[in-house]
Amino acid sequence: MSSAKSWVESANDAACDFPLQNLPYGVFVHAGEPHIGVAIGEQVLDLRACAEAGVLASLPEPLLAACRAEVLNPMMALGPAMASALRQTLTALLHVQATTGLRGRLAQSLVPIRDVTMQLPARIGDYTDFYASIHHATRVGKLFRPENPLLANYKYVPIGYHGRASSIVVSGTDIVRPCGQTRTGSSEPVFGPTQSLDYELEAGMFTGQGNALGEPIGIADVEQHIFGLCLVNDWSARDIQSWEAQPLGPFLGKSFATTISPWVVTLEALAPYRVAQTPRPEGDPRPLPYLTGLAAARDAFDITAEVFLRSAAMREENIAPMLLSQGSLRDLYWTPAQLLTHHTSNGCNLRPGDLLATGTVSGAEAGSEGCLLEKRLHGMPLVLPTGETRTFLEDGDEVTFRASAQAPGLPRIGFGACRGVVRAAR
Numbered sequence: 391m392s393s394a395k396s397w398v399e400s401a402n403d404a405a406c407d408f409p410l411q412n413l414p415y416g417v418f419v420h421a422g423e424p425h426i427g428v429a430i431g432e433q434v435l436d437l438r439a440c441a442e443a444g445v446l447a448s449l450p451e452p453l454l455a456a457c458r459a460e461v462l463n464p465m466m467a468l469g470p471a472m473a474s475a476l477r478q479t480l481t482a483l484l485h486v487q488a489t490t491g492l493r494g495r496l497a498q499s500l501v502p503i504r505d506v507t508m509q510l511p512a513r514i515g516d517y518t519d520f521y522a523s524i525h526h527a528t529r530v531g532k533l534f535r536p537e538n539p540l541l542a543n544y545k546y547v548p549i550g551y552h553g554r555a556s557s558i559v560v561s562g563t564d565i566v567r568p569c570g571q572t573r574t575g576s577s578e579p580v581f582g583p584t585q586s587l588d589y590e591l592e593a594g595m596f597t598g599q600g601n602a603l604g605e606p607i608g609i610a611d612v613e614q615h616i617f618g619l620c621l622v623n624d625w626s627a628r629d630i631q632s633w634e635a636q637p638l639g640p641f642l643g644k645s646f647a648t649t650i651s652p653w654v655v656t657l658e659a660l661a662p663y664r665v666a667q668t669p670r671p672e673g674d675p676r677p678l679p680y681l682t683g684l685a686a687a688r689d690a691f692d693i694t695a696e697v698f699l700r701s702a703a704m705r706e707e708n709i710a711p712m713l714l715s716q717g718s719l720r721d722l723y724w725t726p727a728q729l730l731t732h733h734t735s736n737g738c739n740l741r742p743g744d745l746l747a748t749g750t751v752s753g754a755e756a757g758s759e760g761c762l763l764e765k766r767l768h769g770m771p772l773v774l775p776t777g778e779t780r781t782f783l784e785d786g787d788e789v790t791f792r793a794s795a796q797a798p799g800l801p802r803i804g805f806g807a808c809r810g811v812v813r814a815a816r
Contacts, residue, residue: 413429417508417512426456426465449475463743519550525754559810561650568584586630587782590624597616601615612731655803668690690719697715697791717753719748788810
């Protein structure tokens with residue numbers, strides 16, 4: 391399977407995000423209506439069209455109904471066994487060994503990605519953002535508490551907060567600079583546009599099957615409840631946040647917008663890229679028993695995530711986006727499985743399509759900072775190819791996240807782009 395090819399030629403390009411081994415799910419607009427699609431190379435396979443054409447007839451009716459839906463929630467609710475059955479069927483249909491007649495029927499259900507408009511992949515009922523990178527937490531802590539960067543609870547409990555689901559937008563949506571209260575020094579607070587707009591490089595996981603209220607999900611079972619991963623940019627107004635987050639935490643400095651990539655990469659597609667989590671430093675406490683005991687020691691994902699910035703002037707001069715940072719999900723202090731387990735440990739019920747984000751993905755080395763706030767520790771502003779400088783984002787700046795899983799002898803599994811352009815405050 392690792393070397394399998396598709397009859398969709400663009401899927402066989404080594405630089406492609408969506409080879410046959412990926413097959414991520416998304417929702418796109420076709421003929422004015424939302425359809426569920428699967429990315430294959432530079433094409434989208436319309437699952438509703440496939441169901442209506444009879445090429446998925448071997449699948450059970452609940453799964454066919456989910457393929458005809460306008461969002462992924464019904465499919466997410468069916469659980470991993472059903473999702474795996476659909477994936478196996480799609481892999482066989484798109485495999486290079488598929489018959490000529492079958493290819494002809496499927497070709498009518500393919501649409502070029504460049505011709506579609508993507509929407510949010512699911513109806514997101516709830517959104518939770520965590521703080522799972524110790525490198526991010528330490529750098530930010532040094533800015534505000536140089537003598538004590540990490541609070542006492544960080545190494546014992548996954549820290550998170552409940553975000554705003556209504557302001558989650560799909561990649562490509564413009565981001566309007568938010569207004570809010572800020573305060574400098576001992577002066578009186580003022581209201582106006584943020585002067586410290588930042589991005590946050592994160593991964594998100596969509597809940598598949600949920601749990602009943604009062605019934606926690608044990609860590610041994612947690613991955614039966616994760617449908618797949620996407621990219622997340624949890625935009626942050628640092629000056630608004632620092633003034634309002636005393637003592638209850640993020641509010642208006644976060645809730646104005648969160649961007650996600652449109653394609654959801656399944657855990658099954660990522661299985662060959664599982665790795666052991668980066669070991670915790672010697673002397674750090676072991677997680678409490680309810681956060682340990684995952685059956686597989688390969689509890690992290692070897693996914694590299696990157697941030698690119700392109701200013702309005704760079705676009706005018708046709709200058710390529712500038713790489714700002716590169717981090718890995720394997721360096722997270724808390725794994726996705728631990729985040730979801732902890733979330734339900736008090737009996738909180740998750741529902742299909744709920745989104746949980748890791749928090750900023752940062753590494754230990756310079757160049758792996760997942761946000762601009764961390765880069766302030768260097769003491770020097772960023773210098774762009776045009777000579778422009780940045781401490782925080784300016785109007786017209788375009789921020790793009792990309793990520794991929796790679797391993798020797800295996801194809802590259804990509805996530806597509808998570809992109810947004812900053813627009814002036816209203």
